[in-house]
Amino acid sequence: MARLICHFNDPRGGIAVTAQLLIYLTAGAGAGTAAGLLGIGGGVIVVPLLLVLFGLEGIEASVAMHLAVGTSLGTIVFTTLGSALSHYRLGAVELPAFRRLGLGLVAGAAAGAALAGLLPAEALKRLFGAFLLLGVPLMLLKPVPERHGAGRPAGMLAAGGGIGTLSAMLGVGGGILAVPYLIRQGLPMHRAVATSAACMVPLATCGALGFIAAGWGDPRLPAGATGFVYWPALLGIAAASLVASSAAARLAHRVPARLLQRLFALLLVVVGLRLLLS
Numbered sequence: 001m002a003r004l005i006c007h008f009n010d011p012r013g014g015i016a017v018t019a020q021l022l023i024y025l026t027a028g029a030g031a032g033t034a035a036g037l038l039g040i041g042g043g044v045i046v047v048p049l050l051l052v053l054f055g056l057e058g059i060e061a062s063v064a065m066h067l068a069v070g071t072s073l074g075t076i077v078f079t080t081l082g083s084a085l086s087h088y089r090l091g092a093v094e095l096p097a098f099r100r101l102g103l104g105l106v107a108g109a110a111a112g113a114a115l116a117g118l119l120p121a122e123a124l125k126r127l128f129g130a131f132l133l134l135g136v137p138l139m140l141l142k143p144v145p146e147r148h149g150a151g152r153p154a155g156m157l158a159a160g161g162g163i164g165t166l167s168a169m170l171g172v173g174g175g176i177l178a179v180p181y182l183i184r185q186g187l188p189m190h191r192a193v194a195t196s197a198a199c200m201v202p203l204a205t206c207g208a209l210g211f212i213a214a215g216w217g218d219p220r221l222p223a224g225a226t227g228f229v230y231w232p233a234l235l236g237i238a239a240a241s242l243v244a245s246s247a248a249a250r251l252a253h254r255v256p257a258r259l260l261q262r263l264f265a266l267l268l269v270v271v272g273l274r275l276l277l278s
Contacts, residue, residue, distance in 0.1 A: 104160020
């Protein structure tokens with residue numbers, strides 16, 4: 001893999017434009033598939049990959065993690081938009097839960113973006129790995145009896161605030177915690193995935209804007225960045241994720257709910273351990 005990357009390096013030391021675009025498109029397809037199938041924003045895939053690519057491009061390590069997180073939030077806006085619309089057309093979004101949880105998520109995202117700018121890059125990376133592992137036991141717990149509707153407004157607002165804060169800090173859509181939380185509230189797995197996908201759109205929008213503000217004018221940032229959002233990566237990933245997330249959302253309704261939960265848990269273990277041990 002290292003030789004392949006080196007082969008694509010241009011004389012200035014950055015990844016050649018064509019190879020760079022292909023990598024971003026591939027990342028977008030993977031993120032979109034995760035969003036549609038599992039109701040997450042795809043940040044668990046995008047952030048670790050961007051860290052590797054930014055290192056190869058020579059972006060300063062002191063800003064690489066923040067840039068990866070902010071860019072990931074920007075891609076999640078597009079990734080989850082296609083997924084959420086597909087789920088909504090299928091009638092799977094639980095609107096009361098969307099309204100209650102979504103409001104808390106947006107408020108939390110604003111706080112999370114501000115807090116992330118104060119953390120050192122290495123601390124942010126470790127926190128990201130721990131965050132992923134936190135979702136594993138939640139996904140493997142025995143489901144509670146299913147019901148439609150939503151939990152108590154105050155409880156869902158508070159949960160949304162906490163999930164939104166962590167999600168914006170770490171560049172993930174929040175589905176890693178939102179899906180298990182909605183399942184514990186009694187929503188069926190498929191409706192929890194659909195509702196989580198819808199909630200991620202306003203959360204990611206607010207978080208990305210916060211990271212743009214937090215990194216505005218930082219001299220360490222590369223050309224093509226606005227604050228802590230790197231547009232070449234965002235546009236390449238978003239283009240592929242829109243298509244992939246819509247297709248995966250339709251597929252999710254044909255996959256057994258328990259299998260989706262186990263796939264979700266496996267993804268969290270692999271990526272979480274990778275970040276904590278690297």
